[in-house]
Amino acid sequence: MPAFERVTRRSLLRGGAVMLGTAMAAPLVAACGGGGQGGNAKELTFWNFYGPNPQGDARSKWFTDLVAAWNANNDVKVKLHYLPVSEYLAGTALQTAFSAGQGPDIFLLSPGDFLRYHNGRVLTDLTPYLKPDQIADFDGGVLDTRTVDGKVYGLPMEQEPLAVYYSVAAFEQAKLSEGDLPATWDQWLDVAAKLTTKDRFGLLFETIPGYYQNFTWYPFMWMGGGSAVPESGKPGFDVPAVHNALKFWQDAVTTKVAPRKPQGDGAGNGPANLGSGYVAMQQSGIWTVSEMEQQKKDFPYGVFPLPVPDGGTYTTDVGGWAFVANAKGANPEAAATFIAWALGATDEAGVERGRQWNTVVKTNLPARKSVQEAARAAGAFDKPALKVFLDEVVPGGRGEPRYTPEVYKAVSDAIQATQLGGADPATAAADAASKIDAFLKGYQGAAML
Amino acid sequence: MPPCSETRAAPGDRPALAAAAPAAPGAPSPRWSRRRREALAGYAFVAPDLLGLLVFVGLPMVLAIGVSLFSVDGFGGYTFAGLDNFRQMAGDTQLWQSVKVTLTYVVTFVPIGFVVSLGLALLVRDHFPGVGLVRTLFFLPHVISLVVVGVIWQFLLADKQGAVPALLRPAGLGDVSFLGNPALALGSLVVISIWFLMGYQMLILLGGLKDIPKEYEEAARVDGASSWQRFRHVIWPLLRPTSFFVLVNSTVGAVTGLQAFDLVYVLTKGGPANSTSTVVFYIYQQAFTFNNYGYAAALTTVVVAFLVVATGLMFGLTRGGRFDAD
Numbered sequence: 001m002p003a004f005e006r007v008t009r010r011s012l013l014r015g016g017a018v019m020l021g022t023a024m025a026a027p028l029v030a031a032c033g034g035g036g037q038g039g040n041a042k043e044l045t046f047w048n049f050y051g052p053n054p055q056g057d058a059r060s061k062w063f064t065d066l067v068a069a070w071n072a073n074n075d076v077k078v079k080l081h082y083l084p085v086s087e088y089l090a091g092t093a094l095q096t097a098f099s100a101g102q103g104p105d106i107f108l109l110s111p112g113d114f115l116r117y118h119n120g121r122v123l124t125d126l127t128p129y130l131k132p133d134q135i136a137d138f139d140g141g142v143l144d145t146r147t148v149d150g151k152v153y154g155l156p157m158e159q160e161p162l163a164v165y166y167s168v169a170a171f172e173q174a175k176l177s178e179g180d181l182p183a184t185w186d187q188w189l190d191v192a193a194k195l196t197t198k199d200r201f202g203l204l205f206e207t208i209p210g211y212y213q214n215f216t217w218y219p220f221m222w223m224g225g226g227s228a229v230p231e232s233g234k235p236g237f238d239v240p241a242v243h244n245a246l247k248f249w250q251d252a253v254t255t256k257v258a259p260r261k262p263q264g265d266g267a268g269n270g271p272a273n274l275g276s277g278y279v280a281m282q283q284s285g286i287w288t289v290s291e292m293e294q295q296k297k298d299f300p301y302g303v304f305p306l307p308v309p310d311g312g313t314y315t316t317d318v319g320g321w322a323f324v325a326n327a328k329g330a331n332p333e334a335a336a337t338f339i340a341w342a343l344g345a346t347d348e349a350g351v352e353r354g355r356q357w358n359t360v361v362k363t364n365l366p367a368r369k370s371v372q373e374a375a376r377a378a379g380a381f382d383k384p385a386l387k388v389f390l391d392e393v394v395p396g397g398r399g400e401p402r403y404t405p406e407v408y409k410a411v412s413d414a415i416q417a418t419q420l421g422g423a424d425p426a427t428a429a430a431d432a433a434s435k436i437d438a439f440l441k442g443y444q445g446a447a448m449l
Numbered sequence: 450m451p452p453c454s455e456t457r458a459a460p461g462d463r464p465a466l467a468a469a470a471p472a473a474p475g476a477p478s479p480r481w482s483r484r485r486r487e488a489l490a491g492y493a494f495v496a497p498d499l500l501g502l503l504v505f506v507g508l509p510m511v512l513a514i515g516v517s518l519f520s521v522d523g524f525g526g527y528t529f530a531g532l533d534n535f536r537q538m539a540g541d542t543q544l545w546q547s548v549k550v551t552l553t554y555v556v557t558f559v560p561i562g563f564v565v566s567l568g569l570a571l572l573v574r575d576h577f578p579g580v581g582l583v584r585t586l587f588f589l590p591h592v593i594s595l596v597v598v599g600v601i602w603q604f605l606l607a608d609k610q611g612a613v614p615a616l617l618r619p620a621g622l623g624d625v626s627f628l629g630n631p632a633l634a635l636g637s638l639v640v641i642s643i644w645f646l647m648g649y650q651m652l653i654l655l656g657g658l659k660d661i662p663k664e665y666e667e668a669a670r671v672d673g674a675s676s677w678q679r680f681r682h683v684i685w686p687l688l689r690p691t692s693f694f695v696l697v698n699s700t701v702g703a704v705t706g707l708q709a710f711d712l713v714y715v716l717t718k719g720g721p722a723n724s725t726s727t728v729v730f731y732i733y734q735q736a737f738t739f740n741n742y743g744y745a746a747a748l749t750t751v752v753v754a755f756l757v758v759a760t761g762l763m764f765g766l767t768r769g770g771r772f773d774a775d
Contacts, residue, residue: 092736092737095523095736095737095740098523098524098525099521099523099524099525099742101525103524116523116740117524120522120523120524120526120740121524198609198618198623199609199610200609201608201609207629207720207721208717208718208720209718209719209720209721209723210718256624259608259609259626259629260608260626260628260629260630260721261607261608261626261628261629263607263610278607278609278610328524328525405738405739405740406739409738409739413722413723416720416721416722416723419721419722420629420630420631420720420721420722421631421721421724423722
């Protein structure tokens with residue numbers, strides 16, 4: 001009798017058991033694999049969302065030029081691997097690669113995701129590859145959220161602070177002038193109400209749940225003295241400062257001066273929201289300056305710092321991506337050396353590279369003092385919007401916090417529940433605080449800042 | 450008669466009889482009866498698909514069961530956790546919220562989608578000028594990528610400036626936010642899902658309707674049956690196997706299908722306030738936001754097991770949609 005006719009119930013069960021056993025053993029086998037830890041490979045992969053991209057734009061060129069300059073003088077070559085920004089930020093490629101032990105040797109990381117990778121022990125300590133003057137060249141506090149126990153695990157490419165953009169035309173239509181720019185939250189809602197029409201909202205905050213929404217909401221929490229986790233002996237999330245911040249965003253929606261849904265891919269997109277006339281004021285980052293320049297060149301707009309609550313202290317959130325090296329990569333030492341050279345070199349070429357990236361290719365504030373000086377000397381901050389960022393927005397800025405995904409989610413749920421779900425801010429904050437406290441009791445990773 | 454024909458056996462021949470025939474050079478072995486050869490050919494035809502199913506569906510499913518027994522950190526760290534991942538589900542309030550969202554989605558999308566699709570199928574069943582074009586138009590949304598569907602509807606439903614709020618403005622509903630209001634977001638996804646899938650389901654139901662002999666309806670008409678009576682007593686019973694397929698297919702799709710993830714991902718990211726966070730989206734978040742791969746695999750295992758049992762139960766109870774004893 002042929003084999004295919006001899007399949008019995010018993011043999012099926014036996015086969016199933018073997019498959020299940022194999023499945024249970026597979027994770028252990030995979031765990032033993034890994035991706036060539038501590039090797040000395042001659043080629044490093046660098047995953048990023050800039051280049052070489054199909055458009056071959058200036059950002060892409062900066063990356064390809066950077067790698068070409070390195071490869072011309074080093075035995076260990078770097079190979080760029082481009083991922084579309086949507087895939088890099090919200091896709092599965094990076095996590096899947098690390099899960100399979102095939103993570104890239106060098107990759108881009110934001111502070112919001114730092115702890116996930118650091119606590120997963122895949123980040124290389126860059127400190128041995130940096131001279132003290134290189135570390136000192138970074139702007140005050142900019143390395144804090146990339147440092148654990150005095151060791152630097154990532155070098156930032158840029159600083160991206162948040163501010164408020166406004167439409168000059170909308171202000172004029174509403175008979176408002178620069179003198180009416182709001183300085184407090186109450187004034188902000190009043191001005192937003194005056195700017196709201198049947199086709200336009202007065203003000204835009206992010207409403208899509210995610211890391212970006214949290215990033216844009218944190219300054220409101222900080223301005224009243226709140227924090228997502230207990231800091232310096234102060235209580236954590238369930239405090240009046242947090243209730244007020246949640247309520248402020250809620251009021252903006254319930255009074256209908258702010259939309260429940262942004263246009264385009266979110267409230268970080270200036271041209272799709274402010275530039276399209278969908279809103280008259282929009283909280284966004286410094287990147288919007290270059291986006292408006294490229295996509296809405298003739299749109300007149302201005303920038304002002306985030307207003308503060310009564311009795312609060314001005315602050316804003318300063319984001320920015322960093323180069324990090326995979327500690328389980330093919331050659332972590334070479335990867336760290338590359339990063340120290342690419343973003344930390346203090347020679348003329350290194351400073352010029354930083355200036356180009358921050359003020360020619362993009363509109364950022366440089367993370368390094370020497371680069372800031374070079375950019376200022378070259379007149380990079382003469383543009384009115386950038387001048388506001390440099391002189392008014394950044395002073396008082398605070399680095400984007402590094403929280404674990406569990407803390408992020410608790411905060412995100414509180415923002416969503418109050419802003420769009422109509423929940424009581426105090427109740428939502430208490431609920432989030434209990435989740436955060438329960439998580440912190442068993443947390444053993446690096447400090448949250 | 451050529452030698453090879455001597456090895457042929459009638460359907461139902463016993464292998465022993467075939468084995469008694471003399472072998473000829475170049476002819477199949479006499480041990481291979483026609484039945485066996487047909488079986489072999491059948492398996493050969495099925496093999497590529499079966500192999501694909503085993504490698505790309507069966508094996509990952511079995512591996513997922515294995516992973517569900519571990520605590521996985523997403524960076525190569527596996528710790529045996531036994532059934533901890535399964536126990537965790539009981540106290541996971543976010544999961545139960547997602548289950549509620551999914552059930553609401555299923556009990557609204559499946560029946561409404563079915564009724565709309567059946568209505569369309571009945572509408573385009575009989576020939577009239579331009580029927581082909583109408584069928585094509587109804588089916589058209591289904592050929593568009595779900596991501597593009599999401600983007601199109603995002604424009605249509607945009608607060609204040611979208612086409613739908615603009616149309617509703619005269620009725621005083623211009624300020625309604627379809628995707629930003631927790632009370633409306635899931636309903637909006639249901640409507641978009643129906644719009645996307647109605648053409649596909651219509652096509653299947655149309656096939657079922659076309660299979661019903663016209664004579665039955667004619668006989669009922671001659672006997673004086675009204676349109677509703679003809680549908681209720683002639684069409685509906687004969688359409689049950691097709692309806693069963695459509696209902697099972699759309700139920701499984703509503704729980705785990707593309708529209709339960711892609712649309713949510715593009716349009717709402719599970720918001721506002723978790724009101725569109727389906728189970729599949731929650732599983733995705735557990736795996737790729739929190740790196741809880743073990744827990745995500747456990748959730749997947751339970752969802753698949755639930756669907757297998759539910760589908761089996763529906764199949765068993767209805768005997769594949771026949772319902773009536775026949």
